[in-house]
Amino acid sequence: MTGGKIGNVDLVKQLNGAAVYRFIDQQGPISRIQIADVSRLAPASVTKITRQLLERGLIKEVAQQASTGGRRAISLTTECAPFHTLAVRLGRHFIELSLYDLSSASLAEHGETFHYQDQAQLVKGLIDIISQFIDTHQHAIKELIAISVVMPGLVDPDSGVVEYMPNINIQQLALADTLRDEFGVQTFVGNDIRGQALAEHYFGASQAYYDSMLVSVHHGTGAGIIVNGQIFLGHNRNVGELGHVQIDPLGKKCQCGNFGCLETVASNEAIIEHAQQLLAQGTQAV
Numbered sequence: 001m002t003g004g005k006i007g008n009v010d011l012v013k014q015l016n017g018a019a020v021y022r023f024i025d026q027q028g029p030i031s032r033i034q035i036a037d038v039s040r041l042a043p044a045s046v047t048k049i050t051r052q053l054l055e056r057g058l059i060k061e062v063a064q065q066a067s068t069g070g071r072r073a074i075s076l077t078t079e080c081a082p083f084h085t086l087a088v089r090l091g092r093h094f095i096e097l098s099l100y101d102l103s104s105a106s107l108a109e110h111g112e113t114f115h116y117q118d119q120a121q122l123v124k125g126l127i128d129i130i131s132q133f134i135d136t137h138q139h140a141i142k143e144l145i146a147i148s149v150v151m152p153g154l155v156d157p158d159s160g161v162v163e164y165m166p167n168i169n170i171q172q173l174a175l176a177d178t179l180r181d182e183f184g185v186q187t188f189v190g191n192d193i194r195g196q197a198l199a200e201h202y203f204g205a206s207q208a209y210y211d212s213m214l215v216s217v218h219h220g221t222g223a224g225i226i227v228n229g230q231i232f233l234g235h236n237r238n239v240g241e242l243g244h245v246q247i248d249p250l251g252k253k254c255q256c257g258n259f260g261c262l263e264t265v266a267s268n269e270a271i272i273e274h275a276q277q278l279l280a281q282g283t284q285a286v
Helices: 003-027 032-039 043-056 119-136 175-183 192-203 268-285
Strands: 059-064 074-078 083-090 094-101 106-113 143-151 154-156 161-164 186-191 212-217 221-227
Touching: 003 032, 003 043, 003 074, 032 043, 032 074, 043 059, 083 119, 083 192, 094 119, 106 119, 119 143, 119 175, 143 175, 143 192, 154 186, 161 175, 175 186, 186 192, 192 212, 192 221
Parallel strands: 083 143, 143 186
Antiparallel strands: 059 074, 083 094, 094 106, 154 161, 212 221
């Protein structure tokens, strides 16, 4: 029985390759010997990994560094322009799409209203909109390597299965597999608020911190929690679902079926409704 050992070896190779690429991306231009120092990988392993990355076109060699006594080291940096990713943000009544290269530069954006009543409409509409976006911007896409989708609800980010959405009934929707089969590229699906928290951690206000929390008030109320630089999911992947914490047992009925959820007072619709009520009371008083 060697299946587990083979799988572990393959996983280690993938992790080492990802680590080397990350060092080049974040610290490049950087030499192979410097990568070996910071990654603690053997120089021979770094040479093999960087050769594979060069053959794939993911990195490139640039100007040589100054000599420190031996042969001058050649620096490596990432090759971003030829590779593209498509990011999709799916809301309750809208959809936004953005095309990026690997440097995170935005190349094209599109947004439109998107109404769907059930799981079948969601999948069909999503595929149609993504297909149209890709066709429209085909001239700008050299190689599409990944699609990511963030959406409200409970999502297993490892499998890309949507387990719950707040606005329609979902039956274990294997959305990542469906989109991967349709478009032939690696696809990732996750919760939208956790995606925002990760974006802030990597590129925004919290990138200097290992632990942070992002709270979003929109159609609902939710939070994305970063612990030690990693998104915190919890056992049932429902950590951060603040909107459905009951704060008033005698409060308004929530769309989840419960009464007095935080979402019934802290959401766009609830805030607007409360403001309108106060304005109406003020008008009547006058």
